[in-house]
Amino acid sequence: MNNTQSIEKDSKLLLLILSISYALYIVVAFDFITLYEIFVDLALFATLVGSIVYIFKVVIASAKTKHLPKKSTILITCAVAFCYFLTFGNRNGMFEGGKILDAAFLDDRSRIDIALYENGKYIIFSNWMFGEERFEGKYKLEGDTIKFLTTPVIDNDFIAQEAIIDRKEKKIYFRKNIDGNYIKDFYYFQIGF
Known part of the structure; x- marks a missing residue:
């Protein structure tokens, strides 16, 4: 597998893990499962750490090879990350003012x-x-x-x-x-x- 294919594979894995992390965060944020929520929190933590690891992996590989992942993968990943940020901000009062x-x-x-x-x-x-x-x-x-x-x-x-x-x-x-x-x-x- 060459570097370009490796970057594409890692960027798709990043998108998958980030999407799973966001789905788990929605379960936590909207209290869909209140009993034994700790198990969802542990999975959320693991996927969030995995997302961060893959972000660094993709960025470092792209910088070394001067090749970016597909635009569609980048846009969808950015959209999921932006939705994640909005949901987190809304849940924690970031948009409520002072x-x-x-x-x-x-x-x-x-x-x-x-x-x-x-x-x-x-x-x-x-x-x-x-x-x-x-x-x-x-x-x-x-x-x-x-x-x-x-x-x-x-x-x-x-x-x-x-x-x-x-x-x-x-x-x-x-x-x-x-x-x-x-x-x-x-x-x-x-x-x-």
Whole structure:
């Protein structure tokens, strides 16, 4: 097999692995499989690493031989990579404008991250040992009170419809006890964590 054929073969393998990686990312990004998502994450990681390896392999071989893969393969690979970037950006709030607050709640087996954006949107990622779920909605900030306009805030009542920001302690208290007061000893988001 000559260098030209090797570059063509590697560029097609790159396209295949990148496409599989993007398909796996869509499964993760849109929470199609929430139980045991870790196995999809492992496959996603492997294909992403494989894509990076093949990108370098194709670029180095093309630079040495001064021969590029077919234009159609390059265009399709770039289109898949661009869609990957757009999906990643959309899922992680890159197109929501400026982030005004970022905080995290940690316990022994899970983590919840919340981000508030200037456009009145919030994004919450709830992570546990085997997966992650994403929630989004609208909020309104009134002084140091966050009023979540989406009911429920996540898929259960763990986070109250209102949360209070303690800027001095850099905490957001989000859970109320039976008498309606915020629980401040454990249930809080740490700002800037």
